[in-house]
Amino acid sequence: MRLRNLIILTVIVPLFFILVVFSLLAITTLEENMRSKLETEVEIITHALGTSLGHAMARDTPDSIQDTLQSAFSFHRIYGAYVFNTEGEEIYGLGLGEALFKPEDIRAVVDSGELTGAYRDHDDWTYYSALMPLTTPDGEVRGVLQVNRLNTGVENYSHFISLVAGLVFVIGALGIVFSLWWGFRQFIERPINRLLGVMASVEGGNRDRRAAVQGPEEYRRLAEALNGMLDAMAEKDADIETRRHKEVELERRLHKSHKLAELGVLATGVAHEIGAPLTVINGQAQRLARRETIGDDERARLGRIRGEVERIVEIVRQLMELGRRHNLAKEWHSLDELVATALGLVEDDIERQAIEFETDLPSPPYTLLANGQQLIQVFTNLLRNAIQAGNVSNIRLTARATNTELRLWLEDDGPGIAATDRPRVFDPFFTTKPVGQGSGLGLAMVHRIVNDHAGTIGVIDSSLGGAGFEIVLPLAEPARDPSITPSSSTTFFTNSMNRGSLT
Structure with missing residues (x-):
């Protein structure tokens, strides 16, 4: 059942019923009071006239009877006065209503000896x-006095009151109905419909829709509560979406780490097989x-042959480094010193291309527990990657620390990274450089080192307009995988090539 119908049944209908009953009782009580007042007045006048007429009839003087009857009309709204003998015959009378009673009615009054009253048409x-x-002073009944009073004034007055009361009731009822209808529509139905509209819009997918905080206080509080609930839901949805993206990203990075581990195993096997041939080639070329x-x-x-052999050796060494997780020897390092060391390694390239390098690091200088040499390699690889991108005039490194993690952003104003290439930038051998100018292992190595520190690295939109990388390093000691250690094949390959290069 709708709220409007419920209000009509539980409020308006009982209210109208109470008003009707109250009006009927009020009008009936008014009429009864007026009738009682009329009857009392007539009886008092009759008593006053009857006493005088009793003395006049005792003296048997018609003039006194006539004068007494005429004096009755000095009372307001007395329209007839008559005197009858004990047989019911009229002796004298004035005014209206002489034939209201029959002779037997008159004789019944003589027999009863009491005053009676009645309404007659x-x-x-x-x-x-x-x-x-009419009794004489000695108690003898000589006749009967009839005093008449028209009820027309009382009826007109009570009828007028009834009409006024009915009109007031109808107008009041219509006013109440209209007021309730307008008030319900303005202050109940419309605010509820607005809230329902917001809920329907949100249900339809418009999660940004909010209720207008207006109207009575209760509806303002309800709208605020609804908006708060929708904001909380939006925050929860955003948090869930963020977590989902993080989970997808972590799953992707875990998959990449597994691929790198498999690649390292493959590289270890390859190094074992090609280590000896490369040593022979390098030694023979040297001789x-x-x-x-x-x-x-x-x-x-021959020098070119030896250079290419060394290039193969370096590539295989990098592949083996990618494929295994290192037992990091960590020490406390100043972030500023690590950045300064990495900058010193690429300073010549920066000066040669007139690149402006900006830093925005925490003050005082932040210290972190890490393998300094590897983090320097991370910064160096990223800086060289930016320098070699071309058309770069500005590079900026920003760092911010919280209680749980350190975030670094390295950005440049170069051509940037295409959206289609972003998912593959950390894949081994992926490069946008011409053939022979890059192995495609630099960013892969950065990814591996950051993973070794239990951190994450990803591509972001640079505020400078070019490429951007975000590195997140946990401040707590990262967990290590003791099952992955340097293999004997790696040692064999490295030693073999060292011996070959010294031959």
């Missing part, structure tokens, strides 16, 4: 008549280059 008029026995019988052109070609 005659010639479309309604009278209230009082009949009183040939020492002979005096060969020309400069041949010596240059």
Whole structure:
């Protein structure tokens, strides 16, 4: 059942019923009071006249009877006065209503000896008549006095009151109905419909819709509560979405870490197989280059062979580094010193290209527990990656620390990273540089080092307009995987190549 119908049934209908009953009782009580007042007045006048007429009839003087009857009309609204003998015959009378009673009615009053009153209709008029026995001072009943009073004034007055009361009731009822309807529509139905509209809009997918805080206090509080609930839901949804993205990102990074680990295992096996051949090639090329019988052109070609062999060695070494997690030897380092050391390694390239380098680091200088050499490699690789991007004039490094983590942002104003390339920038061998100018292992190595420190790294939109990287390092001691350690193949490969290079 709708609230409006419920209010009609529980409020308006009982209210109207009470008003009708109260009005009827009020009008009935008013009429009864007026009738009682009329009857009392007529009986008092009748008593006053009856006493005088009793003395006049005792003296048997018609003039006294006539004068006494005429004096009755000095009372207001007395319209008839008659004197009858004991047989019911009229002796003298004045005014209206002489034929209201029959002779037997008159004789009944003589027999009873008491004053009686009754309402009688005659010639479309309604009278209230009082009949009183006329007794002499010695107690003898000589006749009956009839005093008549029209009830027309009382009826008109009570009818007028009834009409006024009915009109007031109808107007009041209509006013109450209209007031309740308007008040319900303005202050109940419309605010509720607004709230329902907001709920329907939110249900339809418009999560940004909010209720207007207006109207009566209760609805303002209800709107504020609804908005608070929707804001809390929006925050929860945003938090859930953020966590979902983080979970997807962590899953992607975990998958990448697994791929790197598998790649390291493969690289270890490859290093074991190609270590000896590369050592032989490098040694033989070195011996040939020492002979005096060969020309400069041949010596240059042998030098190129040795360079390419060393390049292969470096690539294999980097692959093995990618594929295993290191037991990090951590010490306390100043972030400012690590950044300054990395900057010193690429300072010549920065000056040569006239690149402006900005830093925004915590003050006082922040210290962190980490492997300093590897973090320097992270900063160096990222700086070189920005320098080699081309058309870069500004590089900025920003750091902020909380109680649980350190966040670093390295940004440049270069051409940036295409959206299609962002998911693959940390993949081994992925590079946008021409063939022979990059191995595609620099960012992969950065990713591995950050993972070794139990941190995360990702590509962001740079405020400078170019490429941007965000690094998050936990301040707590990261967990280590003791199952992954340097392999004997790695040691063998490294030692073999060292021996070859010294041959």
